[in-house]
Amino acid sequence: MAQYTRVSGSVGLITLQNPPVNALSAAVRQGIVDTVKRALGDPKVKSVVICGQNGIFCGGADIKEFGTNMSGPPLVPMIHAIEAANKPVVAAIEGSALGGGLELALGCHYRIAHSKARLGLPEVSLGLLPAAGGTQRLPRLIGVPAALDLITTGRHVTAAEALQLGVVDRVAEHSTVDAAVKFALSVAAKSLDARRISTYPCPRPSDFDALFEGAMQKVRQSARGAIAPVACVQAVRAAATRPYLQGMEREKELMATLFTSGQARALQYCFFAQRAVSKWNMPNGARWDTSKPRPVHKAAVIGLGTMGRGIAVALAQTGMSVVAVETQEKQLMEAKQAVSGMLERGAKRRGLTPAALHKISYSHDIQAVADVDLVIEAVFEDMALKKKVFQQLSAVCKPGTFLCTNTSALDVDHLASQTRNPELVVGMHFFAPAHVMKLLEVVYGPQSSPQAVATAMQLGKKMGKVSVAVGNCRGFVGNRMLKPYIEQAFFLLEEGATPELVDRALEEFGFPMGVFRMSDLSGLDVGWRVRKGDGLVESGSASGQPTRLREGRRYSPLGDLLCEQGRFGQKTGRGWYQYDKPGSRVARSDPWFHSFLEEYRARHGLVARRIDHQEVLERCLYVLINEGFRILEDGIAAGPEDIDIIYVFGYGWPRHRGGPMFYAGMVGLATVLERLEHYRQAHPDVPYLQPCSLLRRLVASGSPPVHRWREVIKKLHSQL
Numbered sequence: 029m030a031q032y033t034r035v036s037g038s039v040g041l042i043t044l045q046n047p048p049v050n051a052l053s054a055a056v057r058q059g060i061v062d063t064v065k066r067a068l069g070d071p072k073v074k075s076v077v078i079c080g081q082n083g084i085f086c087g088g089a090d091i092k093e094f095g096t097n098m099s100g101p102p103l104v105p106m107i108h109a110i111e112a113a114n115k116p117v118v119a120a121i122e123g124s125a126l127g128g129g130l131e132l133a134l135g136c137h138y139r140i141a142h143s144k145a146r147l148g149l150p151e152v153s154l155g156l157l158p159a160a161g162g163t164q165r166l167p168r169l170i171g172v173p174a175a176l177d178l179i180t181t182g183r184h185v186t187a188a189e190a191l192q193l194g195v196v197d198r199v200a201e202h203s204t205v206d207a208a209v210k211f212a213l214s215v216a217a218k219s220l221d222a223r224r225i226s227t228y229p230c231p232r233p234s235d236f237d238a239l240f241e242g243a244m245q246k247v248r249q250s251a252r253g254a255i256a257p258v259a260c261v262q263a264v265r266a267a268a269t270r271p272y273l274q275g276m277e278r279e280k281e282l283m284a285t286l287f288t289s290g291q292a293r294a295l296q297y298c299f300f301a302q303r304a305v306s307k308w309n310m311p312n313g314a315r316w317d318t319s320k321p322r323p324v325h326k327a328a329v330i331g332l333g334t335m336g337r338g339i340a341v342a343l344a345q346t347g348m349s350v351v352a353v354e355t356q357e358k359q360l361m362e363a364k365q366a367v368s369g370m371l372e373r374g375a376k377r378r379g380l381t382p383a384a385l386h387k388i389s390y391s392h393d394i395q396a397v398a399d400v401d402l403v404i405e406a407v408f409e410d411m412a413l414k415k416k417v418f419q420q421l422s423a424v425c426k427p428g429t430f431l432c433t434n435t436s437a438l439d440v441d442h443l444a445s446q447t448r449n450p451e452l453v454v455g456m457h458f459f460a461p462a463h464v465m466k467l468l469e470v471v472y473g474p475q476s477s478p479q480a481v482a483t484a485m486q487l488g489k490k491m492g493k494v495s496v497a498v499g500n501c502r503g504f505v506g507n508r509m510l511k512p513y514i515e516q517a518f519f520l521l522e523e524g525a526t527p528e529l530v531d532r533a534l535e536e537f538g539f540p541m542g543v544f545r546m547s548d549l550s551g552l553d554v555g556w557r558v559r560k561g562d563g564l565v566e567s568g569s570a571s572g573q574p575t576r577l578r579e580g581r582r583y584s585p586l587g588d589l590l591c592e593q594g595r596f597g598q599k600t601g602r603g604w605y606q607y608d609k610p611g612s613r614v615a616r617s618d619p620w621f622h623s624f625l626e627e628y629r630a631r632h633g634l635v636a637r638r639i640d641h642q643e644v645l646e647r648c649l650y651v652l653i654n655e656g657f658r659i660l661e662d663g664i665a666a667g668p669e670d671i672d673i674i675y676v677f678g679y680g681w682p683r684h685r686g687g688p689m690f691y692a693g694m695v696g697l698a699t700v701l702e703r704l705e706h707y708r709q710a711h712p713d714v715p716y717l718q719p720c721s722l723l724r725r726l727v728a729s730g731s732p733p734v735h736r737w738r739e740v741i742k743k744l745h746s747q748l
């Protein structure tokens with residue numbers, strides 16, 4: 029809806045009304061068309077102001093309408109009518125003007141923004157382009173290079189930057205609507221000839237071809253197969269090479285391809301999934317909207333290795349006081365320096381002074397945490413050590429302190445049982461580097477109180493994380509699903525693939541790194557330690573069982589054998605690949621590994637066969653997805669959105685493929701099931717390939733779309 033009033037005698041004020049973000053739904057578009065007509069037809073009205081209610085101009089087209097049969101007036105002619113008006117129209121931008129919201133403002137003759145407003149054309153992150161004239165007006169207004177940047181990245185700019193770029197005409201410190209009305213009165217009689225952006229010539233940069241070639245190369249590299257950024261460059265190129273109306277035709281044509289694409293569906297799914305995961309619920313009925321978090325004014329980190337340092341930085345950047353504890357003096361000194369460096373660099377990037385530096389106090393004594401509200405333990409991943417720390421924390425901390433662990437796989441309940449108040453214990457599983465990576469898994473056990481979960485979720489939000497609440501099991505959601513994925517990659521090497529082939533298939537799919545390059549980066553010794561802890565590493569002859577079997581299941585000792593040779597990956601300069609020197613990042617194919625692999629196959633009577641990308645993807649991804657279904661079946665994740673967001677934000681799953689569970693739906697659940705059955709027959713000693721019963725049930729119920737899976741899961745749980 030849009031409300032119309034006449035203010036200051038001669039200004040028609042149009043207020044967009046569609047909470048919470050005044051999205052341009054059919055009703056809002058109709059409201060704008062009607063009220064603009066009314067204002068232009070009223071002889072008393074000399075100028076018009078468009079604003080949004082509740083301090084937000086407009087969050088853009090109504091994304092919920094996409095994929096429905098969209099009714100109501102279309103945006104392009106609506107904005108054109110505003111631009112063509114014979115009375116000045118001023119956009120009063122408070123809060124956000126995004127996507128179609130900014131395009132609406134670009135159709136106005138003047139734009140005034142509040143100093144705290146954010147503006148942008150984020151359509152690319154939804155798999156679309158700004159198809160309400162944004163790709164044609166913005167380059168005409170601010171030039172091709174700046175428009176290319178904003179449109180291909182979708183980044184939001186501050187009002188100050190928007191003013192500098194020329195997107196807005198003025199910035200207001202106080203009431204933007206008052207400033208806009210005053211301004212509208214002052215321009216009422218002025219000619220509008222020079223105010224219609226569509227009539228501007230598009231500035232043609234001298235290095236035109238090189239500019240577009242460079243832009244195309246940049247988006248192709250960073251888009252990892254996403255099509256929208258490429259279409260955005262093409263649309264801006266049309267602005268620079270064609271008259272406005274022809275450019276608009278090109279914009280429409282490109283949008284038509286994007287609009288119905290699977291990538292747009294996946295990206296829009298991610299948009300809503302990201303918001304859905306903040307509305308968490310636990311199997312015991314506790315929920316986000318009925319559980320009140322407790323404020324955290326002071327927090328502590330125990331253990332200042334790589335993870336602890338990142339967590340300390342993330343906490344300090346929220347502005348709270350942080351106590352950082354490390355018992356080893358040398359490590360403490362090194363950590364102090366490293367943390368300060370991270371905070372200084374972070375502040376410099378944001379053009380701020382590193383105020384957070386003074387928020388951290390360091391100690392080698394655990395007693396220093398006595399008065400904090402919440403502790404995050406980040407000591408070495410060893411159960412005995414963590415148990416000891418939790419016993420100490422339980423004794424030292426003031427009553428009511430939340431005790432959190434950053435373990436990536438260990439049993440949170442077991443740690444909780446070491447304390448006097450297990451209800452105050454949750455997992456806060458950060459991803460390395462903890463001050464950079466957006467994902468946080470908040471792990472609750474059967475005893476965790478809703479308040480502990482709510483507090484950890486809120487703290488995650490404060491740190492700028494996308495937090496997902498999950499149940500407690502080995503590896504939680506992310507690492508539990510990763511295990512069968514890595515295992516399949518090892519098996520593929522045994523059967524004839526190379527690390528290069530497996531990685532290429534996964535990188536072409538859209539992962540930033542294939543499984544072997546990732547393993548070299550994070551260190552092969554990490555998994556080795558876990559397998560040793562599980563008693564899997566002892567040699568086959570010593571355990572009396574064949575080397576490639578453990579407890580009747582297929583096992584590949586390839587990773588263990590490399591570790592025995594001291595090949596831990598990048599840090600040792602050797603792993604699945606070779607590197608120029610330890611710590612170097614450029615992976616090169618390693619002839620040593622290839623002959624080692626051949627000898628290994630010969631020793632075990634394995635005959636290498638040709639493996640193609642399709643098989644790599646099906647084996648690695650479907651087994652991971654299958655584990656995702658088990659996680660849903662076990663109630664560890666509340667819904668497919670939780671799993672997808674964990675994979676998109678924590679594991680480099682390409683966002684334009686929507687996360688593993690969404691992807692399964694896109695491929696077709698029946699296909700995933702059939703391929704798993706096929707591979708299970710070929711590899712009967714790999715239990716992970718056994719299709720999970722939830723997957724079977726979903727296929728039997730006609731493969732409902734992903735947003736309807738929760739109903740099937742609920743039914744399944746009620747029958748158990």
Ligand SMILES: CCCCCCCC/C=C\C/C=C/C(=O)SCCNC(=O)CCNC(=O)[C@H](O)C(C)(C)COP(=O)(O)OP(=O)(O)OC[C@H]1O[C@@H](n2cnc3c(N)ncnc32)[C@H](O)[C@@H]1OP(=O)(O)O
Pocket residue numbers: 048049051086087088089090091092103124126127128129150151154156157158159160283284287300303304
């Ligand atoms: C064949 C061709 C057919 C062509 C058809 C063409 C039609 C399109 C023509 C032109 C292109 C224009 C496209 C667009 O405009 S796409 C939308 C672009 N806008 C965005 O991407 C902005 C998205 N929103 C945000 O970034 C943020 O919500 C925010 C910054 C505006 C506010 O942030 P915050 O305060 O943190 O709130 P939330 O993010 O939590 O959101 C609150 C609530 O609102 C819902 N929501 C937000 N934006 C939209 C939207 N644009 N449409 C619908 N709903 C939106 C969000 O989902 C939350 O909902 P809740 O979880 O249920 O509370």
